[in-house]
Amino acid sequence: MFDILIIGGGIAAVSAALTARNRGKSVAVVSGSMESQSLYKAEKITNYPGVELDGKAFSELLQKQLEGCGAELIRGRALSVMNLGGSFGVAVGNDFYEARSVILALGITREALYPGEGEFLGRGVSYCATCDGMLYKGKKVALIGNSKEAYEDAAFLREICSEVLHFAEPMRFAISGGMKVDTLTAGGVDYKVDAVFIIKDSISVSKLAEGLERDKNGIAVDRSMATSIPGIFAAGDCTGKPYQLAKAAGEGNIAALSACEYIQKKGE
Ligand SMILES: Cc1cc2nc3c(=O)[nH]c(=O)nc-3n(C[C@H](O)[C@H](O)[C@H](O)COP(=O)(O)OP(=O)(O)OC[C@H]3O[C@@H](n4cnc5c(N)ncnc54)[C@H](O)[C@@H]3O)c2cc1C
Numbered sequence: 051m052f053d054i055l056i057i058g059g060g061i062a063a064v065s066a067a068l069t070a071r072n073r074g075k076s077v078a079v080v081s082g083s084m085e086s087q088s089l090y091k092a093e094k095i096t097n098y099p100g101v102e103l104d105g106k107a108f109s110e111l112l113q114k115q116l117e118g119c120g121a122e123l124i125r126g127r128a129l130s131v132m133n134l135g136g137s138f139g140v141a142v143g144n145d146f147y148e149a150r151s152v153i154l155a156l157g158i159t160r161e162a163l164y165p166g167e168g169e170f171l172g173r174g175v176s177y178c179a180t181c182d183g184m185l186y187k188g189k190k191v192a193l194i195g196n197s198k199e200a201y202e203d204a205a206f207l208r209e210i211c212s213e214v215l216h217f218a219e220p221m222r223f224a225i226s227g228g229m230k231v232d233t234l235t236a237g238g239v240d241y242k243v244d245a246v247f248i249i250k251d252s253i254s255v256s257k258l259a260e261g262l263e264r265d266k267n268g269i270a271v272d273r274s275m276a277t278s279i280p281g282i283f284a285a286g287d288c289t290g291k292p293y294q295l296a297k298a299a300g301e302g303n304i305a306a307l308s309a310c311e312y313i314q315k316k317g318e
Pocket of ligand 1: 057059083156287
């Protein structure tokens with residue numbers, strides 16, 4: 051069991067991890083690729099105190115700091131955060147991790163689901179080829195996504211499924227069926243499939259942690275970065291504007307301090 055599990059990998063997550071480690075907490079960070087972080091895409095940073103770097107170089111610096119701070123780094127996408135009553139269970143692919151508290155540092159989150167995505171989740175819609183691919187062995191499936199992970203998952207599915215339709219370009223998608231998925235409509239064309247794998251960098255917050263309140267900005271938080279679920283904190287772009295590095299780093303720091311306080315109070 052970790053004291054604090056951080057979902058993210060960008061500057062908000064790194065800031066939270068460094069602070070939590072400085073406070074002597076055991077920390078795990080679940081993160082996707084460095085390329086998926088906002089900072090990595092920035093041409094040149096000119097408004098972060100003490101730093102004047104291009105985004106890639108800044109990201110690499112943060113990654114180095116993260117690797118050296120003693121946190122356990124877990125590569126992958128967190129699929130769900132479950133409240134276990136006193137601790138939290140976090141599913142990452144087929145693996146499961148437990149922590150006393152969780153910090154969400156997800157970057158800008160995309161709440162909108164494709165029509166049918168929520169309705170058929172677990173009934174033919176999957177966010178994880180490693181977890182669910184074998185359920186569709188010998189069947190025809192579709193995969194939506196253009197990240198490195200999406201291409202890897204499509205290659206894996208091709209080894210076990212009879213046919214894999216990979217949609218890497220953005221277009222209008224809709225998923226339909228009866229008890230289970232039977233059709234993916236992509237760009238106005240219907241494709242008969244048994245499953246649709248949706249491999250996005252982030253997962254809708256409402257699917258990630260059930261019951262987490264949002265406001266018009268993003269995940270609803272108070273000044274201590276506490277969310278509506280005691281023990282879950284949030285930081286960075288996922289809590290809303292301004293989408294700026296200094297704000298994300300500051301919120302990561304506050305979220306970590308608040309998580310430390312939460313753990314201490316629970317232990318008293
Ligand atoms: C092109 C560009 C230029 C910019 N220029 C500037 C600038 O000059 N100055 C400035 O202050 N700000 C700038 N910004 C904004 C700044 O980069 C962001 O505000 C900041 O990086 C946000 O950090 P974050 O940690 O909140 O999110 P991110 O850096 O987006 O990191 C979030 C990470 O969480 C991961 N993640 C999400 N869901 C999951 C999950 N379920 N499981 C595992 N991982 C997950 C994502 O893949 C991503 O890697 C710029 C942004 C862009 C895109």
